[in-house]
Amino acid sequence: MEKEKTFLGQPRGLSTLFFTEMWERFSYYGMRAILVYFMYDAVTNGGLGLPKGTAVAIMSIYGSLVYMSSIVGGWVSDRLLGSNKSVFYGGILIMFGHIVLATPLGIPALFVSMMLIVIGTGLLKSNVSGMVGHLYSKDDVRRDAGFSIFYMGINIGGLLAPIIVGILGQNVNYHLGFSVAAIGMFIGLVQYYVQGKTTLKSVATAPTNPLTASEKKTFFRNIVIVLVVLAAIFGGAAAAGYLSVDFFINCISVLGIFLPIYYFTKMLRSKDVTAD
Numbered sequence: 001m002e003k004e005k006t007f008l009g010q011p012r013g014l015s016t017l018f019f020t021e022m023w024e025r026f027s028y029y030g031m032r033a034i035l036v037y038f039m040y041d042a043v044t045n046g047g048l049g050l051p052k053g054t055a056v057a058i059m060s061i062y063g064s065l066v067y068m069s070s071i072v073g074g075w076v077s078d079r080l081l082g083s084n085k086s087v088f089y090g091g092i093l094i095m096f097g098h099i100v101l102a103t104p105l106g107i108p109a110l111f112v113s114m115m116l117i118v119i120g121t122g123l124l125k126s127n128v129s130g131m132v133g134h135l136y137s138k139d140d141v142r143r144d145a146g147f148s149i150f151y152m153g154i155n156i157g158g159l160l161a162p163i164i165v166g167i168l169g170q171n172v173n174y175h176l177g178f179s180v181a182a183i184g185m186f187i188g189l190v191q192y193y194v195q196g197k198t199t200l201k202s203v204a205t206a207p208t209n210p211l212t213a214s215e216k217k218t219f220f221r222n223i224v225i226v227l228v229v230l231a232a233i234f235g236g237a238a239a240a241g242y243l244s245v246d247f248f249i250n251c252i253s254v255l256g257i258f259l260p261i262y263y264f265t266k267m268l269r270s271k272d273v274t275a276d
Helices: 013-040 052-081 083-101 106-134 143-171 174-199 213-239 245-269
Strands: none
Touching (some): 013 106, 013 143, 013 174, 052 083, 052 106, 052 245, 106 143, 143 174
16 A cells, blocks of 8 residues: 655645745735835835825734635635635735735835735635645544644744845835745745645535525625725715825724624624534
8 A cells, every 4th residue: 555645744735735824924924024114115215105103004904904804715715615716816816916016006006905915815814724624534633733833834934024025125125025025925826736736636625605596696796785885985085085095094994893793793693603
């Protein structure tokens, strides 16, 4: 009998997920290491010239949105795409978010990038850890050690990111730093796609609780309603001359208060949640 190939004594799929998450954390923390400086640094130094207080507020909102989006990413995986595809599509959005930041297009590029990275991180971060769990049977004693190894990938990416991207971004050029972050995510995507063909080919490829036909109609109808409401809010603000960075920050702050309330209310009232 052929001996099972392993990664540090673990399923080979752990290697794929380890390096995918390492490169994703490298790109994310690399971007964060220089983003706030990029926002408030003078235009003559390659920055956006925003007030320092505004830049710090945007960074805080950015972090909040990333955590909020993980709820949405988990739902998309569970009901629409499955974790395998969600991680890949999330990585693509993150990479393009960094590419947009690497362009000299000013504040519009900042917000487009934020949108792409928030959605992409929500899809990838909320599902890649779950895929690690799918590598093991319920009685596999290697599970705890596997997660410990996986989190080492996170730590390695988080350690290298500010050193490499931070040095390049602040000492050479901010856009070069963002470019390196994009390259890091690209490397992670390539190895996830290529290596995952064999190591993850049957792992979380389908949603665990797919939407029914009637639920899909309701879902897409609600998406349209949300987009119309957002267009009305921001379009109205623009027409009235109120559309600004501070207006955007205030809107996200309100969302940060009401989204957790909605989330926990929905979770606690769900028929799928047992007493345990």
